[in-house]
Amino acid sequence: MPEFDYDLFVIGAGSGGVRAARIAAQYGAKVAVAEEHRVGGTCVIRGCVPKKLMVYASAFSEAFEDAKGYGWTVPEATFDWTTLIAHKDAEIDRLNAIYIRNLTASGAELFQSRAVVEGPHQVRICAEDRVVTARIILVATGGTPWLDMSLSGIEHVITSNEVFYLKKMPRRVVIAGGGYIAVEFAGIFNGLGADTTLVYRGPEILRGFDDEVRACVRSEMEKRGVRFEFDAIFTKLTKDADGITADLSTGKSLVADEILFATGRRPATEGLGLENAGVELDAVGAVKVNYESRSSVPSIYAIGDVTNRVNLTPVAIREGHAFADTVFGNTPRHVDHTLIPTAVFSQPEIGTVGLTEAEAAEAFDAVDVYRASFRPMLATLSGRDERMLMKVLVDAETDKVLGVHVVGHGAGEMAQLLGIAVKMGATKADFDATVAVHPTAAEELVTMRTPSAQLRRKAA
Numbered sequence: 166m167p168e169f170d171y172d173l174f175v176i177g178a179g180s181g182g183v184r185a186a187r188i189a190a191q192y193g194a195k196v197a198v199a200e201e202h203r204v205g206g207t208c209v210i211r212g213c214v215p216k217k218l219m220v221y222a223s224a225f226s227e228a229f230e231d232a233k234g235y236g237w238t239v240p241e242a243t244f245d246w247t248t249l250i251a252h253k254d255a256e257i258d259r260l261n262a263i264y265i266r267n268l269t270a271s272g273a274e275l276f277q278s279r280a281v282v283e284g285p286h287q288v289r290i291c292a293e294d295r296v297v298t299a300r301i302i303l304v305a306t307g308g309t310p311w312l313d314m315s316l317s318g319i320e321h322v323i324t325s326n327e328v329f330y331l332k333k334m335p336r337r338v339v340i341a342g343g344g345y346i347a348v349e350f351a352g353i354f355n356g357l358g359a360d361t362t363l364v365y366r367g368p369e370i371l372r373g374f375d376d377e378v379r380a381c382v383r384s385e386m387e388k389r390g391v392r393f394e395f396d397a398i399f400t401k402l403t404k405d406a407d408g409i410t411a412d413l414s415t416g417k418s419l420v421a422d423e424i425l426f427a428t429g430r431r432p433a434t435e436g437l438g439l440e441n442a443g444v445e446l447d448a449v450g451a452v453k454v455n456y457e458s459r460s461s462v463p464s465i466y467a468i469g470d471v472t473n474r475v476n477l478t479p480v481a482i483r484e485g486h487a488f489a490d491t492v493f494g495n496t497p498r499h500v501d502h503t504l505i506p507t508a509v510f511s512q513p514e515i516g517t518v519g520l521t522e523a524e525a526a527e528a529f530d531a532v533d534v535y536r537a538s539f540r541p542m543l544a545t546l547s548g549r550d551e552r553m554l555m556k557v558l559v560d561a562e563t564d565k566v567l568g569v570h571v572v573g574h575g576a577g578e579m580a581q582l583l584g585i586a587v588k589m590g591a592t593k594a595d596f597d598a599t600v601a602v603h604p605t606a607a608e609e610l611v612t613m614r615t616p617s618a619q620l621r622r623k624a625a
Contacts (some may be wrong), residue, residue, distance in 0.1 A: 171197045173493070174288045175273075176280045176437070179206020181469035181481030182305030183264055188489035189269040196273040197297070198429055199280035199290060200526050204332040205468075206262045207307050210257060215329045216349060218253050220510045223356025227389075231547035237542035244357055246273045246334035253329065280439040285464045289438075301464055301492060304444075304452055305485065308438065308470035313318065318402025322426045325350075335359055339411055340400060342427035343370040345509045348382070355391045362392040362419055364399065364411070371509070373519040377536075381520040381554045382572055385513045388550055394419075407507035432471045449605075450472060457498050458488050466492070475502050482505075506584030508577030514554070516580030519568030522558060526620045532559035533593075535618035537609045541573055555592045555609045561619065565593040569610070578605055597625035 173189045175182045176201035190196045201208045215585055217474050222244075243341040262266040278292030282302060289296050310324035323331075325346055338354045340347050343365035355361040363370070368391070371379045394413060401412040404425065411419045432451040439446060445453045451473035458466045466490055469481030480500070495587065509515040525532045537559040544551040553573030560567055570581045586595070601608035 167197065168298075169286060170297040170531045171195050171274075171299040173197070173301045174280070174297065175199070175303045175305055175309060176266065176282070176288065177206065177305035177433075177469075177471070178264070178275070179305060179307050179469065179481065180208050180478050181307075182206070182486040183268050183301065183485075184482045185303055185305065185468065185485035185502055186268060186273045186491045188486055189493045190271040190273045192489065193491045197276060197299070198268060198273050199276040199278050199288070200277035200518070201277075201291075203261050203501075204268065204275070205257075205261050209260050209264065209477045211326050211329055213478055214260065214615040215253050215257060216325075216353070217510055219329075219353045220247050220349065220356075220512070221248070223353045224512065226356050227357065227549075230333050231543065231549060232591040244301075246331075246357075249557075250330070259447065267618065279525075282442045282444070282465070283434065284442055285462050300464065302438065303485075303488065304434075304439070304460075304465065304467040304471055305469050305481070306433040306471050307481075308476060309425070309433045311428055311429045311431045313428070316399055316402065317410075318404065319426075321402050321404045322424045324426055328423075328425055329614065331423065333347060337408065337421040337423075337430055338362070339364060339409075339419050339421040340427060341365075341424065342429070343367055343372060345371065345511070347425075347427035348386075348511045349509065350427060351391050352510075355386070356512060361390070362394060362421075364394045364397050364413065364419070366396065366398045367425050371515075372508075374517065375556065376523060376582040376612065377554065377556060378411075378515060378517065378521075378572055379411075379569050380512060380540075381552070382511055382515060385551065385572070386511070386604065403423060416592055422450070423618065429439060430476070432473050434471060447473070457491055457497075458484055461607045467533075477505065477507070478538075504584070504588050506580040506587075508580050510577065513551070513573050514576040516576030516578070517581070518580055518584045519566070520558060521568060521570070522556070522620075525558045525560075525567045526622075529562075530622045531558045532567065532620040533561045533616040534620065535559065535593075535613040535615075536619040539606075539609065541603060541606050543574065553606055553609075553612075555606075557593070557610065564594055566591050566593060566596065569602035571610075573606060575606065579610075583610070 172194035173196045175186045175198040186196045186198045187588045229242050281289050286298050337360045340363045351363045397415045403410045408420050434450045452467035468484035469475040483500045490496040490498045506518040537555045542554045556569040556570040596611050599611045
């Protein structure tokens with residue numbers, strides 16, 4: 166009789182959990198995976214993928230307008246929400262099927278059920294009401310939208326979970342939050358023609374990003390028609406035949422057909438039984454793990470957003486792969502969580518890697534800032550009032566590039582390639598030695614020769 170039913174039991178079939186399960190199975194482990202929702206997780210089912218499809222859809226309105234300057238006569242365009250949602254759903258169904266097929270083809274057993282931890286090696290499969298044992302348990306349950314349940318009328322709002330399944334297009338949208346999810350959806354609904362207002366408790370959107378990037382994106386969004394209410398919180402929500410009324414702490418009231426709360430996410434650990442098994446959680450409910458993704462219980466590991474390290478899908482995939490290599494492949498691998506390139510699919514788009522200007526100035530004695538703000542070529546004939554921003558931050562003492570930030574068309578694609586260079590330790594001289602690709606916006610990255618600012622720390 167085997168000591169355990171499984172070598173590995175994975176709770177959560179998102180991108181990270183599926184990767185870990187597949188790689189472990191390839192190493193010969195007997196693997197089971199439990200998923201209470203749809204296989205694919207937040208990113209594939211109700212996150213990055215459907216959101217990017219909606220970003221594409223919303224960008225066509227601007228493209229139709231720009232086409233006129235290039236000689237096109239474009240009839241007045243109309244948009245059909247139900248067609249977009251139906252096509253989006255079909256694509257998500259396709260991806261969901263691929264994830265299931267790849268998972269089962271690897272040899273892993275899939276349980277379409279919620280699972281909870283009942284001990285260091287015990288997992289209850291709730292749909293079957295039975296307990297199985299595993300040598301190793303991996304928690305990969307991701308995160309979930311957070312709501313302030315004390316707010317009067319909170320039951321009238323939607324989150325990023327529900328927004329992809331609205332039956333009809335809202336004509337008036339209020340979005341709560343200032344992070345990338347809120348900003349991306351503000352761009353989506355505005356581009357699709359909705360009257361869009363973003364409400365944020367702070368003074369500027371996208372906290373944690375470079376300050377110039379934040380201001381540039383907000384300014385460009387305002388040009389496109391998005392309204393902002395800063396330093397404001399919701400005090401009450403009421404619903405009647407005209408819609409939902411949001412009362413703000415500033416004294417203003419906003420009326421909308423839908424109010425989307427994107428006020429943060431929390432690790433999805435509630436009710437998993439982790440505390441009963443002795444797993445330590447932090448103040449927000451994240452599983453505390455070490456560099457190997459091992460929790461305080463030696464047989465229980467955790468990866469992805471449930472650990473609240475770097476909450477990005479590619480990071481969860483890397484963590485899942487490294488876990489399987491280390492535990493089942495006898496090839497120890499650890500994920501480097503520094504210098505991770507990031508994109509925000511706002512309108513305009515953001516691509517970034519490395520330190521912000523404030524972070525660089527705090528960490529280094531001498532920082533040179535190379536900055537370019539310009540009208541992109543696309544806007545010359547279209548007549549659109551639009552600016553791109555590019556920044557390269559350099560350690561003046563070593564010439565090493567500390568961070569690169571881009572705002573504008575294609576910024577996300579640029580960030581992936583910039584990430585390689587910065588991760589390899591590229592210097593400003595390396596950038597300067599690279600021949601420009603002309604005519605492109607990206608050529609600005611290798612043609613900026615004179616610092617726009619030189620930040621020097623004064624001697625104590």
